[in-house]
Amino acid sequence: MIDDELVLLNPGPAGTSPAVRNALTRGDLCHREPEFTDLLLSLRSAIPQALGVHHTHESILLTGSGTAAMELAVTNSVRGGRSVLVVVNGVYGDRLAQIARAGGITVHEVSPPGAGLTSWVTPVDPEMVREALVAHPDVDAVACVHHETTTGLINPVKEIGEIVAGTGAVFVVDAISSTANEDQQLSEIHADFICGSANKGLHGLPGLAFVLCSDKGVNRLFEVPARSFYLNAATHLNAQRKGEVPFTPAVQVCYALDEAIREYHEAGGFAARTRLYRDRASLVRRAFDRLGLRILVDERYRGNSVTTLRLPDGVAYRGLHDELKKRGYVIYAGQGGLSADYFRICTMGEIPWYRLEMLEDALEQSIEAVRKL
Ligand SMILES: Cc1ncc(COP(=O)(O)O)c(C=O)c1O
Known part of the structure; x- marks a missing residue:
């Protein structure tokens, strides 16, 4: 700035530093060259490390906005014939549900009591999630927004995560507007898919998103039917484990994120x-x-x-x-x-x-x- x-x-x-913007001019680079492999592998470990989940989570880096991360996580976390339970108390919770429906997944919703605004200014009670899981035994994933940007409200993801961890379901957390800037340690929330983007709390540029997957999440994504071509998690993960990407990435935006993470540690x-x-x-x-x-x-x-x-x-x-x-x-x-x-x-x-x-x-x-x- x-x-x-x-x-x-x-x-x-979000506003960015001059050094982050200047990183865009590091030069042209073909993503099939070893220099890009180095950059990709470095970001794949630097992102979870910056967020304190490098011992437990593996990165999928995506060229796309935060919604691409939400869509990859939701559509790759529910096996065929199963359903998703979505916490809705704002626009982004509602978006998680819409993404699932667009992917042909059955959705159950839990919202805090009250109509309209009342339910949007109240965090969901984790007990409602527990009850919904009992009522719908076919639920394969629970999805929740950590920080609802609609209002600025924090949902109790740690408590919900503890409940989900005791079941066969996986926990998808939209942490897009909370990564790096909210008090909750992401290592404590039992999330199997953590969605984030480069251009919010990490202070990188728009155009890159990521999903951080736990072992349970990785096992799950290999069991789901392909619901999208571009956002097929197994395609991305298999390629990225080899230091490759299946599609043309936003190379220069990767440079900017690399610089933003360097500044984050320096600060x-x-x-x-x-x-x-x-x-x-x-x-x-x-x-x-x-x-x-x-x-x-x-x-x-x-x-x-x-x-x-x-x-x-x-x-x-x-x-x-x-x-x-x-x-x-x-x-x-x-x-x-x-x-x-x-x-x-x-x-x-x-x-x-x-x-x-x-x-x-x-x-x-x-x-x-x-x-x-
Ligand atoms: C909580 C949350 N989820 C998802 C998104 C969607 O991100 P994008 O607009 O980058 O697709 C946003 C954007 O502000 C957000 O705040």
Whole structure:
């Protein structure tokens, strides 16, 4: 992030450092050459290592957005004639269910009680997952979003993972907006498929995603029928184990991720990254309180990056967005049914600290300016 640039306060693609962007210019490289094999093998171990799951999980690297990782994990985790249980309390949980249906997989859903918004601001009770597993013995996979970017809510993946681990089902976790930046250690959640992307908490560029598979996950992916050609997990894994890729990869974006992971370790790794995100969240949330902006999600359930805020009276999202953009900040609309009354501010990626300190004034001025329109 360069000082006079727009600060991206959207939940990805996140702002990146000059060195990460410059990594794109390392040069052209054919993915059939040994130099790419070295890069691929290095990333395959560096990603799980950065997230503390290198002793237990094996990487599948994908050229595609985070949704490609979700789709690979969901469609490669359920054997023929079985079903998936999906936790739904936001847009991304709903997407996991839609992906399964599109792949011809029977879906059972569990959602926190209450209609609409009420169920979206509540983490799912793990006991509901236990009961659903008893009610549907054909469930072969349980899928859950760790950090629901729709609202900024954290689901209890560790507790759900403990329940799933005691069954024959595998546990698919969408950690796309939580990898590296949320407090939960991914090594503790018993996930068999962890979905992530390069351009959120790891501060790489968009275009690469990954699925980290446990032994149970690897065994499972070899047992499922092929439901997709491009997103066939066995095809990717068999090739990547040999240092190859089945399709043309985003080579230069791999360079950028390699640089982003180098910077991540240089800055202190997981402990430092999560501390940074916690500190940012408390800085901006104190400012929101002073400005009288209401945060949607209860303090107990909030993650470290996304804050969903009620639009102040008389302030429409588009006007607020445009005024803040004039002052150097890009904010993000509410998602799904939240778009009319809420907006989001996400402190993800490379952001100079002083620009976050200046956000309060920019918000105050922008709200006043919209009210005068
Ligand atoms: C939790 C979560 N899952 C999945 C996705 C989808 O990622 P992409 O837009 O890169 O496909 C996002 C994107 O913001 C997300 O936040």
